[in-house]
Amino acid sequence: METELLVRAAQRGDAASLTRLFQAHYAGMRSVAQQILGAGPDADDVCQEAAITVLTRIGQLRDPSAVRFWLHTIVRNLCRTRLRQAQPVPMDMSDLDLAFAADDPVERYADRDWVRHALARLSPALRPVTMLRYFSAHDSYERIAGLCVIPVGTVRSRLNEARRQLSKILPLVRDERHDESAALTTLRRAEAAAILDGSPGAVRGRWAHSAVVCWPDGRRTTGLSSVVDSLRRAVSPQRLVDVVAAPDVTVWETTTGTWLLHERGGQVRNVRLAVDV
Incomplete structure (x- = not known):
């Protein structure tokens, strides 16, 4: 039922x-x-x-x-x-090795699916900084601070707390099924691909009409239509590289930069973009 x-x-x-x-x-x-x-x-x-x-x-x-x-x-x-x-097998970017600091408790689990699965267990404030640090090219403290609109010191303290939590969480979730986390990532990857390809019809309801989009040049626009229009006017198209999804937060890694999407009530409410330098 x-x-x-x-x-x-x-x-x-x-x-x-x-x-x-x-x-x-x-x-x-x-x-x-x-x-x-x-x-x-x-x-x-x-x-x-x-x-x-x-x-x-x-x-x-x-x-x-x-x-x-x-x-x-x-x-x-x-x-x-x-x-x-008989299509050739595409490269799965999520299989690439991730670089972790030597003193990081996540390092020994770097190639494991449950690292992403464990993100759902982190406190909501810790998820964005952790996802950007470990799963995107936008991983310096300064760049994370810019995307999350918080001081660099706050980035450091949140990452320290995330490492503390993950050192306890990762061993506990090792033997859990990760299907739910994988399914969420698959859905969000499909959503990202549709939007970047200029075909957002199927996922339009996922974005709130009042969703605020903050662009790297300082512009602020509203709604999914503004995103699609901007992408269509872009000189070179953005291609999707990877997607990391956790409850209420999604990170898109593209060939030109990083997107950080915040959700509330199942809808995207705030988006910030940063270009790779």
Whole structure:
């Protein structure tokens, strides 16, 4: 019954319900993809494509009780299409090694999925600085301070506290399932890809109409439309490199810079961009 309620809410445009629905079924969808394509980046890529399909077609699902079968069918069809096209396997940037300071308790877990999973356990104020420090090129204290609009000293103190918390959290979550965290990242990556490609229709409801966007040149605009218009006018397109997602915070890493998105109530409310230098 709860699943059916989530489907109905998602069809009405409730982003939080769609996220919960996708997270609940992500493990099964990924399992289907791996059965057809094998374990590896191809299966993850198909799940990202499936996320875009779910975003655009959830309204077409007539029987909410059949959502599991519907989701698995989407994955199977995408897998078969991929096999027919025989596309080369894309590089998964999340598999690249991350550089951590020698005295950092996160270092010994740098190549583990549960590092990202553990971000959800951090205090909300600590998540943005931690995500930027460990999962983006925008990782100096000064650059993090600029994106988060806090003093450099606050960045240092929050990172110290984050390291203290993670030293306790990481060993505890090592054996937990990370499907929910992976599903959230997949959804947010699909959202980022749609927006950067200039096709935001499916994710428009995820952005509040009053969302404030702060650009590197000091401009402040409002709403997703202003983002899409600016991207279309840009001389060179931004390509997505990586996405890190945690509750209420998402970081997009692109070929030209870093986006920091803050959410409230399942909608993006504030966005800040910084260019790489």
